Amino acid sequence: MELQLNNLEPGQKGVVVEIKGSGATRRRIMDMGIVRGSLIKVIRRAPLGDPVEFEIRDYNLTLRKREAEHIYVSVEGQQ
Amino acid sequence: MVYTVALIGNPNVGKSVIFNHFVPGARQHVGNWPGKTVEKKEGKCVHRGTELRIVDLPGTYSLTARAVDELVSRNYLVEEHPDVVVHIVDASNIERNLYFTFLLLELEANVVVALNMSDVAAEKGYTIDAKELSKQLGVPVIPTVATANKGLDKLKDEIVHAAKRGNLSAVSSLDYGKATENVIDSVVRVIKKDETLAKYPSRWFAIKLLEKDDDVLEKVKGTQHQRDLRFVVDNAKSVLGDDPEIVLADKRYSLVSKILETSLVKGAKKWTVTDMLDKVFIHKYLGIPVFITLFWAMFRFAYDASAPFMEIIGLVFETLAEAAAGIPNEVLASFVGDGIFGGLGFILTFIPPIFFLFLGISLLEDSGYLARAAFIMDRLMFKLGLHGRSFIPMLLGFGCNVPAMMATRSIEGEKDRLITLLVNPFISCGARLPVYILIAGAFFGAMATAAVWSMYFLGIVVAILLALLLRKTLLKGEPAPFIMELPLYKTPTIRASVTHMWERGVHFLKKAGTYLLAGAVILWFLSTFPWGAEVEMSYTGQIGHLFAPLFAPLGFDWRIVASLVFALLAKEIAVEALGIIYAVEGETAIAGALVSSYNPVVGFTLMAFTLLYIPCVATIGTMKKESGSWKWTIFQIVLTLVVAYVVGLVITGIGAMLGYT
Amino acid sequence: MGFNKSVGMQLAVYSTVIGALYAVFGILEILVGWGDLVGTGNSPIAPLEIAGVNIVPPDVFGGVMLIIIGTVYLTGIKQQSKGEREGISFLFVGSLLAAIFFGVYLAIMLANGVGYVFQFEDWLEWIWLDDLRPGLWLFLTALPGAYLAFTKKTWRE
Incomplete structure (x- = not known):
């Protein structure tokens, strides 16, 4: 199932399928290691609900939901 | 060689x-x-x-x-x-x-x-x-x-x-796959034909061109093969099946994975100290309270543990000033004693808390916590049109606006940073508290504490409103994205953090020191010349008289205006200046003089004005240094004056409705 | 992953005691200091003194901080009692905060000592017992937990 990254719950994992958007933000997202095929896991949300902490390539990265929106991931085995 | x-x-x-x-x-x-x-x-x-x-x-x-x-x-x-x-x-x-x-x-x-x-x-x-x-x-x-x-x-x-x-x-060693390499090669072939582009690494130039890099596109403009290049590059998307920028990032990362297959062995995943700390530091409910305790501890440390050292510095400069009184030439004695040692003594007593704040911040920063603090507070700051990293400078402002403004350096977005710098002085620093306490104590009796609290509240509200306003007008745009790494925690060493504090502190003294000295000397000159004149006839007094009509709507007379001029050195000087002007000594006497001359609304207006108007000399110097621009420094001075005046008018107006005139 | 359940129970009991101590003294500091905060001077309870020494200083904000530290300790007990290693986090951070407050209060006490030595105006009547706050001596009770949490063996294996 394909979802936008901001819709994943903490603990869920997905494989990046596509990165929409453009410009500096998209480039920065890719520079940080989020490219097609990479596995990304939601660790937790900030206490106020946004931004969100992710695990990618064995390190921890934060994105606001509005930035995560551009990232489409495929998620296996929905509960 | x-x-x-x-x-x-x-x-x-x-x-x-x-x-x-x-x-x-x-x-x-x-x-x-x-x-x-x-x-x-x-x-x-x-x-x-x-x-x-x-x-x-x-x-x-x-x-x-x-x-x-x-x-x-x-x-x-x-x-x-x-x-x-x-x-x-x-x-x-x-x-x-x-x-x-x-x-x-x-x-x-x-x-x-x-x-x-x-x-x-x-x-x-x-x-x-x-x-x-x-x-x-x-x-x-x-x-x-x-x-x-x-x-x-x-x-x-x-x-x-x-x-x-x-x-x-x-x-x-870089092989991005056949299709990609072919496209790169086709661009390289055109670049190599062009003399003006020959000085750049051709493969790199080709890749950047494919990625539509602004700087490289600029370099291609006007060259003889511009049209050929555009044709190849525009074609690349259809050949590669996707935006070359995406394809190239994919290729680099897949090459990384390929290389690491043979050179990296990952052991079983361990539960690290960072996992353990973040469990609580970014905890859904405990995250913010824990954040508050850390900063509260830092402020207690910066203020309470530095108090005796402030006294020591005060004592040193007092002694120096007294020694200077021995200089035979009266004017020179006053210049050295009151102007240099007196003025600097006043400003430099703030050095211990500033250094202690630097130490606290260094410890938090070196440990990796500040990145978490930005993460925790980003939601709130985003609503105000700012970035999570703007929160710490705002918070530090309650201690002293100088280290607060220096802490804005970690803010990436240029506009985010400028807004944070501009509104920072509205956050009520420690030096303003003595002024509030004196005035509130004089006018408001049992309500004094509430009046003091209201100043802090007013400062925050004004800072927020102006941040929003600046975001909508002069510094339009959105806060920078929050694509940030949360680094692993490190144990900060006292030695590293003390060195770090020392560097920052000395840096501040060196850079802002010139402005401080200049400010101290100018204010000394204004208040002691014409030589031998009474306070009322000194230049400061004359400035007070000159501008008094302008401040009459706020209920301020020349005395208050003059004391506000004095307070540019450091806001708490307002208290001492009022003492000099009324020729009374001791806080009780000053409070008495105020009550007999003004009504409570003027008192409250004076508190608000002290909070909001032109920040002190040290802050102006820091603004110049951090923004690197006189334009924004002057803008800040004008902005704070205007805001202070407008808020003063509003308070006076409300007071008039309540029957105080 | 976890650890021995009986160790977990011991940790949970310990965390409960320390957490409750911090929270109780935090509440006392608030009750004693409330009058100063609102400016009326009337607090719900009078300063607690033993032999002329203030055991609980009037300090509303300081009290809130102690309560937060207590809460951090208390939040971990459920997971600790189940033997889940995540529960150790709360003991760890609780101890860390307790240590930070110990350090800050100790620094303040030492600094005030400097003021006393110089006989500055505000320190003429200062005695070191004035600065002996709950945040300072409660850390002694938190020490064993801090030791346990900081030595990795208990939770790494």
């Missing part, structure tokens, strides 16, 4: 530690906050008879033309051709770091990889085969632990070796 060696790498990989090791004289701040080094630093060192010029480039995640610091590094590499480029890699984060190595290899740099933080990587369960990695990348790879001084001599050996042997041109 002096070889030039550039240090480069992602933020937070121990680059500054290595630089400090290479060039011990040139102390540079080492921070655990991604995106720290903004300026380019350099120094010289000699290794086994070979002289090296070490250049420390800004820590960045990429080399695009979209961020100033990235462009600085890139232009340096392309135009200055350093003999060796040392890429410092965080071994515990090797995947993302190798991506950057590829960016350097694309640039055809003579790369030496320092595989730093090998200890952290080992703790994470990583076993990295440096030899295999070196073979795959085609460049030397040296494992190091900079903080423990391990492997650094070997790194230097390798740097010297690489400098002497010249560039290996390891470009051949």
